[in-house]
Amino acid sequence: MIPIKLPVTPNAPIVKNGNQIEGDFELKAFGSFGFLQNVLFESSLVKYDGNYQNEVAHSKFFKNHLCSVYSIIKSHFPNGGKLVEVGCGKGAFLDIVKSDNHFEYAGYDNAYEGDDALIHPRYLTKTDRIDADIIVLRHTLEHIESPHKFLRLLNTIFGNTALIFIEVPQFDWIDKGRVIFDLSYEHVNYFTANSLCSLFSRVIDFGDFFEGQYQYCLAELGALSEENWIDFDVASKWCDVDIEEYYQKFHSSVNFLCTKKNIWVWGGASKGVLFLMHLSNLCPSIFKKVVGVVDINPKKQSLFTPSTNIQIISDNQMFEESEEGDVVLVMNPNYHDEIKDIIAVGTSHNIEVYNI
Secondary structure, three states, X not given: OOOEEEEOOOOOOEOOOOOOOEEEEOEEEEOOOOEEEEOOOOHHHOOOOXXXXXXXXXXXXXXXXXXXXXXXXXXXXXXXXXXXXXXXXXXXXXXXXXXXXXXXXXXXXXXXXXXXXXXXXXXXXXXXXXXXOEEEEEOOHHHOOOHHHHHHHHHHHHOOOOEEEEEEEEHHHHHHHOOHHHOOOOOOEEEOHHHHHOOEOOEEEEEEEOOOOEEEEEEEHHHEOOOOOOOOOOHHHEEEOOOHHHHHHHHHHHHHHHHOOOEEEEOOOHHHHHHHHHHHHHOHXXXXXXXXXXXXXXOOOOOEOOOOOOEXXXXXXXHHHOOOOOEEEEOOHHHHHHHHHHXXXXXXXXXXXXXX
16 A cells, blocks of 8 residues: 555644644554554654543443443453553543442543543553553554553553453454545554454453444453464564555545535544545545534534644534535444434534435
């Protein structure tokens, strides 16, 4: 694949005309179990701080997903225990843990902004030694350049007896739909079920959820396996990946917009930001029809999308500015019904709502 440029942190909205660093992206595949990585990734370009806004728990659909995750974990610990979430973001999952009072808990994330004394706004280090029965690694491992080495670090910190619950995007879902705007710079890794489970010699539980977009694996941290990862640092063991069909799918999915007037993109997270970037590069005449990006996360509103500089607004502002016959593009089909209901209540205009 020919390297492309992507914003390094699409979940970090910018001020108008602000700077957004872009990085080179080139996918290659390792092994025979469906693991892919951006081999041009530079971790020094990616900053996870207070500007990074990846919280989607404002959505009822996503809150239900978090509850499903918690139910899976809790089912393996009927007597409670100590739960530690590594990469806990803004703490939405730990809010569920806290409210249930089934586990003792702690969290670690450099981008944490809240006031929970049990959530620490920092990264873990090799000198940490922490007691835990279950480590939760939700949407963190895809950001780590050397996933197996990172899990070995966690093994050193938490010991052999703890269980680990890993949740990551499911690459099979991305590949089946040829979703080019799900290929993100900050997601250096892409796992299939086989490659995820290959990290361990024994797996207790695994499966897909979130309508197939995400997957999980539950295993003993002490059961880390080197078998499939020995040659990870050997360049000759990596193969090129062709994503030409992804571009073809993108063109075919947006062609109908040529006859539309005003376009609103609903979702100012990674999918929306990357969709707009590809739209501006591949279909500039359609991109000019985009009048705004809608996001219900107030931390993103009044800011702008990286690389394309489109303002992110609230749903109420969109309702005030929309016109009869406008088009809303839903960036994640999982939220289609929820968004359609919000629009039906918020405006009397006939707004066309489409999944992309």
